Amino acid sequence: MSAAPTETGSEPRTHYLNDGYGIKSWLLTTDHKRIAILYLISITVFFALGGLMAVLIRLELATPEGDLFQPDMYNRLFTMHGIFMIFFFLIPGVPAVLGNFFIPIMVGARDLAFPRLNLLSWYIFNIGGIFAFWAMMHGGIDTGWTFYTPYSTTYASTHVLPTALGIFIAGFSSILTGLNFVVTVHRMRAPGLTWFRLPLFVWAMYATSLIIILGTPVVAVTILLVGAERLFGVGIFDPALGGDPLLFQHLFWFYSHPAVYIMVLPSMGVVSEIVPAFARRKIFGYRFIAYSSIALAVLGFLVWGHHMFVAGMSIYAATIFSILSMLVAVPSAIKVFNWTATLYKGAVSWETPMLYALGFIGLFTIGGLTGVMLATLGIDLHVHDTYFIVAHFHYIMVGGAIMGYLGGLHYWWPKITGKLYSRFWSRISAGVIFIGFNVTFLPQFILGYLGMPRRYHSYPPEFQVLNVMSSAGATILGVGYVIPLVYFIWSMRYGKQASSNPWGAVGLEWETTSPPPTHNFETQPVVSRGPYEYPPPKEAPVVA
Amino acid sequence: MSPDGHATAVHGGGAHAAAAHAGHFDSAEQQRESASLGMWVFLVTELMFFGGLFLAYIVYRSAWPEAFGAASHHLDVRLGTFNTIVLIGSSLTMALAVRSAQLGRRQAVVIFLVLTMILGATFLGVKAYEYHHKAVEHLLPGHGFQFEGADPRHASMFFCLYFAMTGLHALHMIVGLGILTVMLIMGARGRFSAAYYNPIECSGLYWHFVDIIWIFLFPLLYLLERHG
Amino acid sequence: MAGHAKASGDANTSGHGGHHVVPVRVYLGVFAALLVLTALTTAAAFRDLGPFNNVVALGIAVLKATLVVLFFMHVKYSTRLTGLVIAAALCWMVILVALTLGDYWARGWLGVAGR
Known part of the structure; x- marks a missing residue:
């Protein structure tokens, strides 16, 4: 699929960005592309909030004494950091921004199946965010982002209910987005676009949507039960009243472990787009990557017990969960190997999106391999609730998910805005983020292995060197995140006009103009071949 | 299609058939299929939503079968059976309402929808009576809970789950009545025809789903361990 | 029937x-x-x-x-797709219930408190 006729002239033309101005044309839009932009703004705000908490946490941990914050305040900081980053940035991140923008384009449709539902889900998301924000402004919540009972029930002294309500509401937004994606992929594909001609990003988003649909409702009802326990003094999770706190953990992790795949699968999809585009090679093992996305969605639901190894669950069940957890490494490794094989003998160009994609592959591999270590019962018992865990999941969620998100944003920015950003500064920032990230979190692996527990505001003095390293790295990382914010905004005003296909990539999204017209394509595309036909035919003759 | 595998562009972007469908769909058929699939996917999320409660019920019931059995004796089987029949009846009238819409019979749509709503309201009325009765008997879990059995702690858990499950179910019924009201207005205005009946079809799916939840709640809460 | x-x-x-x-x-x-x-x-x-x-x-x-x-x-x-959707929902219900009950079922086997 390539080269539907696209204009190259510079005469003013109508596209989704200039098709109506004014606040109403944005807040009442049903255009998936505009809604994606709205999401981009929302999640950037929440990312900044979560990042601010991270800064304060790393400031406190620069010294062994708890000198900056009281323990209570520190508990609130890491809790709110987790809640904003996970529920309001990482989970909606790639799906609601890049998925929203590109799934309809990639399947050759004019919009998602339910455009008004799409807008509704953005509003719901923000209402949820406002609840969480309100709770933060009124003292926050200190249970940890996991809301474990009895911290969140019997012993809760902070704003558990408004925060939980915020997450409950945001969950609906997530469900509606997932539902929209599933129906769109099933029902809205262009003529000729069979399942195995779909870009791998669409496969990854489809798998993500399945997880969202099957998992989110369970955590929603769990939150309701916690709320009921708080409000009515009943004891579903309270041992004193006959309940079992472990049931909460089962229900919670049934969603929240697969939620990790909600965060990282979309980024894997992004990487599957970027790697062939900048290696100028057809992706290696297309079907394996496609199926491994589905496999991750399924296996992700079979492993939640590994969060509970030390919580008092049956050792036999723990053994089963341990083995199942290791199985997750198989589809993950399939992806990594196939990306690597795609790079082999490719004409690799070091453009910014590629730097992020390569960063993803490296960091995700470290995160994934330490995950296999943690799936091993013996090691997990040793390092449970230490910084080893913290480092592991940050390698997946930040090194994986955020690298993929930024990679995708850089890859598609010319398409989204029609403007080119600074090549120099973007490559600098990719490097700064990679270095900053590793300096922040590699020391945490060592700290955890040495036995520093997570979620404490003070620590023995012998851990200070590594902690200072980590805090210094966080500073670098923070700078790395600010640079793109600057040049992205700069590019919108001063950036050079992007052509419809600045990278010379293949895919339906590169066949329409930059930025795309309101209905994505001037003419209905018809697809007659698979994705990733690299190298693209030299100046393919336009078939009119 | 050109032999070198390039995409050809066919005309189709703006040209729609005369049938009524939203602009981003190609045909009314595509719209109908999308709506139906979307509704089914939504019902999956609903099932998983109740799934968490069913799991809690199974875990606690299997842990304390005696306490749960004793507690379930405080539920009125006659009212439960009556409500089951009422709800099954409402599913029948709902199915007939959808069928009438498919055939474009405007008056029948209205009649069957009204019948469905009456039956739904009857169910809720009986449920409210049962709740009231439980409150009078001090069976509301919480501080005022009184139960003269061997294991009041776990009997309280039974009533916790009873109220959580039936309460959530009743909430879905209330939402369903709201949806049916909208359908009634649309039906009375003659908005449904053989070519367009998505909304009422999807409302029907929702209503039947709520019925199915009750089909499981009834034996789980009212019937198990009832003998002896 | x-x-x-x-x-x-x-x-x-x-x-x-x-x-x-x-x-x-x-x-x-x-x-x-x-x-x-x-x-x-x-x-x-x-x-x-x-x-x-x-x-x-x-x-x-x-x-x-x-x-x-x-x-x-x-x-x-x-269509078969509807059946598939239902099958997936039931399958995931089974996963939720079976794996959780597996833990409760095997909880006391070792005879050590909390294991």
């Missing part, structure tokens, strides 16, 4: 524009079957069937739900 299934089979052609209108007698038949099953499950609840109490109660509930799904919700006349 075989009779009803057959009755509806030949009604397939009466659909409007590719979709299906189920004859009223099928709906009435399903309704009657649901009533009978309700009576049956209520009656069975007052007999002691030993280990089969739960099996009968839940078996009948599954049967009733199947009837509603197949006929009232038109799954019998729908």
Whole structure:
């Protein structure tokens, strides 16, 4: 699929960005592309909030004494950091921004199946965010982002209910987005676009949507039960009243472990787009990557017990969960190997999106391999609730998910805005983020292995060197995140006009103009071949 | 299609058939299929939503079968059976309402929808009576809970789950009545025809789903361990 | 229910524009079957069937739900995709319940508190 006729002239033309101005044309839009932009703004705000908490946490941990914050305040900081980053940035991140923008384009449709539902889900998301924000402004919540009972029930002294309500509401937004994606992929594909001609990003988003649909409702009802326990003094999770706190953990992790795949699968999809585009090679093992996305969605639901190894669950069940957890490494490794094989003998160009994609592959591999270590019962018992865990999941969620998100944003920015950003500064920032990230979190692996527990505001003095390293790295990382914010905004005003296909990539999204017209394509595309036909035919003759 | 595998562009972007469908769909058929699939996917999320409660019920019931059995004796089987029949009846009238819409019979749509709503309201009325009765008997879990059995702690858990499950179910019924009201207005205005009946079809799916939840709640809460 | 299934089979052609209108007698038949099953499950609840109490109660509930799904919700006349969606939902319910119960079931095996 390539080269539907696209204009190259510079005469003013109508596209989704200039098709109506004014606040109403944005807040009442049903255009998936505009809604994606709205999401981009929302999640950037929440990312900044979560990042601010991270800064304060790393400031406190620069010294062994708890000198900056009281323990209570520190508990609130890491809790709110987790809640904003996970529920309001990482989970909606790639799906609601890049998925929203590109799934309809990639399947050759004019919009998602339910455009008004799409807008509704953005509003719901923000209402949820406002609840969480309100709770933060009124003292926050200190249970940890996991809301474990009895911290969140019997012993809760902070704003558990408004925060939980915020997450409950945001969950609906997530469900509606997932539902929209599933129906769109099933029902809205262009003529000729069979399942195995779909870009791998669409496969990854489809798998993500399945997880969202099957998992989110369970955590929603769990939150309701916690709320009921708080409000009515009943004891579903309270041992004193006959309940079992472990049931909460089962229900919670049934969603929240697969939620990790909600965060990282979309980024894997992004990487599957970027790697062939900048290696100028057809992706290696297309079907394996496609199926491994589905496999991750399924296996992700079979492993939640590994969060509970030390919580008092049956050792036999723990053994089963341990083995199942290791199985997750198989589809993950399939992806990594196939990306690597795609790079082999490719004409690799070091453009910014590629730097992020390569960063993803490296960091995700470290995160994934330490995950296999943690799936091993013996090691997990040793390092449970230490910084080893913290480092592991940050390698997946930040090194994986955020690298993929930024990679995708850089890859598609010319398409989204029609403007080119600074090549120099973007490559600098990719490097700064990679270095900053590793300096922040590699020391945490060592700290955890040495036995520093997570979620404490003070620590023995012998851990200070590594902690200072980590805090210094966080500073670098923070700078790395600010640079793109600057040049992205700069590019919108001063950036050079992007052509419809600045990278010379293949895919339906590169066949329409930059930025795309309101209905994505001037003419209905018809697809007659698979994705990733690299190298693209030299100046393919336009078939009119 | 050109032999070198390039995409050809066919005309189709703006040209729609005369049938009524939203602009981003190609045909009314595509719209109908999308709506139906979307509704089914939504019902999956609903099932998983109740799934968490069913799991809690199974875990606690299997842990304390005696306490749960004793507690379930405080539920009125006659009212439960009556409500089951009422709800099954409402599913029948709902199915007939959808069928009438498919055939474009405007008056029948209205009649069957009204019948469905009456039956739904009857169910809720009986449920409210049962709740009231439980409150009078001090069976509301919480501080005022009184139960003269061997294991009041776990009997309280039974009533916790009873109220959580039936309460959530009743909430879905209330939402369903709201949806049916909208359908009634649309039906009375003659908005449904053989070519367009998505909304009422999807409302029907929702209503039947709520019925199915009750089909499981009834034996789980009212019937198990009832003998002896 | 075989009779009803057959009755509806030949009604397939009466659909409007590719979709299906189920004859009223099928709906009435399903309704009657649901009533009978309700009576049956209520009656069975007052007999002691030993280990089969739960099996009968839940078996009948599954049967009733199947009837509603197949006929009232038109799954019998729908695409395979609808069936797949339902199968996935049930499959995930089984995962949720089975893996959690596995833990509760094996909780006391080791004879060590908390293991």
